[in-house]
Amino acid sequence: MTHRVGTKGQVVIPKALRDQLGIQPGDEVSFSRHGDHVAVYRAVHRPHLRGRFRGSDLTAQLEADRAADRVRESAP
Template sequence: MSTVTVSDKGQVVIPAAIRHRLGIQPGTKLDFELEGDSIRIRPLRTIKRTRPEAGYGLLTCDQPGTRRLTDFDVAESMREIDDDCA
Protein backbone atom coordinates (compact mmCIF):
# COMPACT_ATOMS: atom_id res chain seq x y z
CA MET A 1 0.00 0.00 0.00
CA SER A 2 1.27 3.48 -0.85
CA THR A 3 0.53 6.65 1.10
CA VAL A 4 0.29 10.02 -0.66
CA THR A 5 -0.59 13.53 0.50
CA VAL A 6 -3.51 15.56 -0.83
CA SER A 7 -2.52 19.05 -2.06
CA ASP A 8 -4.39 22.28 -1.31
CA LYS A 9 -6.19 21.83 -4.64
CA GLY A 10 -7.31 18.28 -3.76
CA GLN A 11 -4.72 16.70 -6.07
CA VAL A 12 -2.76 13.52 -5.41
CA VAL A 13 0.10 11.84 -7.25
CA ILE A 14 -0.58 8.23 -8.20
CA PRO A 15 2.55 6.19 -7.43
CA ALA A 16 4.51 5.24 -10.54
CA ALA A 17 4.24 1.48 -9.94
CA ILE A 18 0.43 1.72 -9.90
CA ARG A 19 0.35 3.97 -12.98
CA HIS A 20 2.53 1.56 -14.93
CA ARG A 21 0.60 -1.54 -13.88
CA LEU A 22 -2.76 -0.01 -14.84
CA GLY A 23 -1.49 1.74 -17.96
CA ILE A 24 -2.39 5.19 -16.64
CA GLN A 25 -0.77 7.87 -18.79
CA PRO A 26 -1.20 11.63 -19.08
CA GLY A 27 -4.72 12.26 -20.36
CA THR A 28 -6.18 8.99 -18.98
CA LYS A 29 -9.66 9.55 -17.56
CA LEU A 30 -10.36 8.11 -14.12
CA ASP A 31 -13.72 7.06 -12.65
CA PHE A 32 -14.19 7.84 -8.93
CA GLU A 33 -16.79 5.90 -6.94
CA LEU A 34 -17.61 6.27 -3.27
CA GLU A 35 -17.92 2.91 -1.46
CA GLY A 36 -18.86 3.47 2.16
CA ASP A 37 -15.91 5.36 3.63
CA SER A 38 -13.56 4.40 0.77
CA ILE A 39 -12.93 5.67 -2.75
CA ARG A 40 -12.61 3.30 -5.69
CA ILE A 41 -10.69 4.74 -8.63
CA ARG A 42 -10.69 3.01 -12.02
CA PRO A 43 -9.16 4.06 -15.31
CA LEU A 44 -11.78 4.41 -18.03
CA ARG A 45 -10.92 2.34 -21.06
CA THR A 46 -11.88 3.89 -24.34
CA ILE A 47 -12.10 2.23 -27.72
CA LYS A 48 -10.40 4.19 -30.43
CA ARG A 49 -12.69 4.84 -33.35
CA THR A 50 -11.33 3.84 -36.71
CA ARG A 51 -12.47 4.27 -40.25
CA PRO A 52 -13.09 1.33 -42.60
CA GLU A 53 -10.20 2.47 -44.79
CA ALA A 54 -7.82 1.74 -41.90
CA GLY A 55 -8.44 -1.97 -42.44
CA TYR A 56 -7.70 -1.92 -46.16
CA GLY A 57 -5.56 -4.89 -47.13
CA LEU A 58 -6.20 -6.92 -43.97
CA LEU A 59 -8.37 -9.40 -45.86
CA THR A 60 -6.74 -10.95 -48.87
CA CYS A 61 -7.84 -13.56 -51.37
CA ASP A 62 -5.50 -15.58 -53.61
CA GLN A 63 -8.29 -16.64 -55.98
CA PRO A 64 -8.46 -14.91 -59.36
CA GLY A 65 -11.29 -12.54 -60.25
CA THR A 66 -13.06 -9.71 -58.48
CA ARG A 67 -14.31 -10.53 -54.99
CA ARG A 68 -16.47 -8.55 -52.60
CA LEU A 69 -16.64 -8.73 -48.84
CA THR A 70 -20.28 -9.83 -49.17
CA ASP A 71 -18.99 -12.95 -50.98
CA PHE A 72 -16.93 -13.95 -47.94
CA ASP A 73 -18.43 -16.66 -45.72
CA VAL A 74 -16.64 -16.76 -42.37
CA ALA A 75 -18.15 -20.10 -41.32
CA GLU A 76 -17.03 -21.77 -44.55
CA SER A 77 -13.51 -20.40 -44.14
CA MET A 78 -13.35 -21.71 -40.57
CA ARG A 79 -14.44 -25.16 -41.74
CA GLU A 80 -11.71 -25.12 -44.38
CA ILE A 81 -9.10 -24.23 -41.75
CA ASP A 82 -10.36 -27.05 -39.48
CA ASP A 83 -10.19 -29.51 -42.40
CA ASP A 84 -6.62 -28.44 -43.19
CA CYS A 85 -5.55 -28.93 -39.58
CA ALA A 86 -7.16 -32.39 -39.20
Protein backbone atom coordinates in the same frame (compact mmCIF):
# COMPACT_ATOMS: atom_id res chain seq x y z
CA MET B 1 1.55 4.03 0.34
CA THR B 2 0.28 7.30 1.68
CA HIS B 3 0.21 10.66 -0.07
CA ARG B 4 -0.86 14.08 1.08
CA VAL B 5 -3.82 15.80 -0.59
CA GLY B 6 -2.83 19.18 -2.03
CA THR B 7 -4.68 22.46 -1.60
CA LYS B 8 -6.58 21.85 -4.85
CA GLY B 9 -7.67 18.37 -3.75
CA GLN B 10 -5.13 16.69 -6.00
CA VAL B 11 -3.31 13.45 -5.21
CA VAL B 12 -0.52 11.83 -7.23
CA ILE B 13 -1.23 8.24 -8.27
CA PRO B 14 1.94 6.30 -7.44
CA LYS B 15 3.92 5.16 -10.48
CA ALA B 16 3.68 1.48 -9.50
CA LEU B 17 -0.13 1.70 -9.51
CA ARG B 18 -0.20 3.70 -12.76
CA ASP B 19 1.96 1.03 -14.38
CA GLN B 20 -0.23 -1.80 -13.06
CA LEU B 21 -3.39 -0.08 -14.31
CA GLY B 22 -1.88 1.06 -17.60
CA ILE B 23 -2.58 4.72 -16.86
CA GLN B 24 -0.56 7.06 -19.06
CA PRO B 25 -0.21 10.87 -18.95
CA GLY B 26 -3.35 12.40 -20.47
CA ASP B 27 -5.54 9.34 -19.75
CA GLU B 28 -8.86 9.82 -18.00
CA VAL B 29 -9.71 8.05 -14.77
CA SER B 30 -13.01 7.41 -12.99
CA PHE B 31 -13.62 7.47 -9.28
CA SER B 32 -16.17 5.54 -7.25
CA ARG B 33 -16.89 5.43 -3.57
CA HIS B 34 -16.94 2.12 -1.72
CA GLY B 35 -17.94 2.73 1.88
CA ASP B 36 -15.13 4.69 3.48
CA HIS B 37 -12.67 4.49 0.57
CA VAL B 38 -12.39 5.65 -3.03
CA ALA B 39 -11.45 3.49 -6.01
CA VAL B 40 -9.69 4.83 -9.11
CA TYR B 41 -10.31 3.16 -12.47
CA ARG B 42 -8.87 3.77 -15.87
CA ALA B 43 -11.75 5.29 -17.86
CA VAL B 44 -13.17 3.08 -20.57
CA HIS B 45 -14.17 4.94 -23.70
CA ARG B 46 -17.18 3.69 -25.56
CA PRO B 47 -17.77 4.46 -29.23
CA HIS B 48 -19.96 7.46 -29.98
CA LEU B 49 -23.59 6.72 -30.78
CA ARG B 50 -24.07 9.64 -33.15
CA GLY B 51 -24.44 8.32 -36.69
CA ARG B 52 -24.37 4.72 -35.56
CA PHE B 53 -27.51 3.81 -37.52
CA ARG B 54 -26.81 6.02 -40.54
CA GLY B 55 -27.81 4.25 -43.73
CA SER B 56 -30.09 1.79 -41.97
CA ASP B 57 -33.84 1.69 -42.37
CA LEU B 58 -34.41 1.87 -38.62
CA THR B 59 -36.67 4.92 -38.81
CA ALA B 60 -38.79 3.38 -41.56
CA GLN B 61 -39.11 0.17 -39.54
CA LEU B 62 -40.15 2.07 -36.40
CA GLU B 63 -42.75 4.06 -38.37
CA ALA B 64 -44.14 0.86 -39.88
CA ASP B 65 -44.31 -0.78 -36.44
CA ARG B 66 -46.13 2.25 -35.01
CA ALA B 67 -48.60 2.26 -37.93
CA ALA B 68 -49.32 -1.43 -37.29
CA ASP B 69 -49.83 -0.62 -33.58
CA ARG B 70 -52.35 2.11 -34.48
CA VAL B 71 -54.30 -0.29 -36.69
CA ARG B 72 -54.31 -2.95 -33.97
CA GLU B 73 -55.29 -0.43 -31.25
CA SER B 74 -58.20 0.94 -33.28
CA ALA B 75 -59.68 -2.52 -34.00
CA PRO B 76 -62.81 -3.29 -31.96
